[in-house]
Amino acid sequence: MTEAKFSVGDRIRHVSMGHHGVVVAVDREYSPAHDDNDLSLNPSIRDNPWYKVTLEDEHGKAVDSYLSESQIDAE
Template sequence: MRSLVYSIEPSFLLNYLRPFPIFTAKHSFIGGLMMASKFSIGQQVRHKLLGYLGVIIDVDPEYSLDKPSLDDIAADNSLRSSPWYHVVMEDEEGKPVHTYLAEAQIAYEAFSVHPEQQTLDELAESIQLQLQAPRLRN
């Protein structure tokens, strides 16, 4: 199971802090079937293996990046067909990093306040506020 990690610029976060349309439902339809995800946009999560704190900024009902080779995925397709999450985490220097993680790789975060990573707390709070009270563009 591989995690995809991308280095991102701080301007990337600003795009997520401004108003934009977000689907708040935790269910998606693929091929007429409804898929449920355990985590929602704006939720804080932890990487199960590495222990890093992150904020979910988008949810894909299934793996949607480039088609992986047979070496990249297990023989059964269950991991690829489960929900995948775009998660912003911080590296050791405090810079934001965009990751693409399978649902099996992340766990619920018990605490909502993290003094050592206030940027992620602010990002989660901003996204949650936009979901509760979206601003009109007109």
Template sequence: MTEPKFAIGDRVRHVSMGHHGVIVAVDREHSAAHDTNDLSLNPAIRANPWYKVTLEDERGQPVDTYLSESQLDSE
């Protein structure tokens, strides 16, 4: 298990979508409790840090999502 790169309150950017957001919760590994999409990922990805993030959508509206560390970058 790796140490999380981000902490609660950190501003981040979704790598592929470019949306900006803020970390609101940190899990050291994937948690089904936060995953409303019930993602079936390989164990290596599930073992890395995951984050509950509030992002702004294309209209500037807040959207809560659950993302792996590999999907996020520092702002």
């Protein structure tokens, strides 16, 4: 298991989409309990930290998402 880079309350940005958000929960590794999309993942990605985040979409609406550490960056 890898140490989490972000903590609850940290402001982040989705790397590919550019949407800004806030970390609301941290999992030290992938947890299917937080994944509403039932992702099928490479096992090496599952062992890295995952984050439940609230993002602001292109319309300014709050959207909850479950993202791997590789998908987010510090704002």
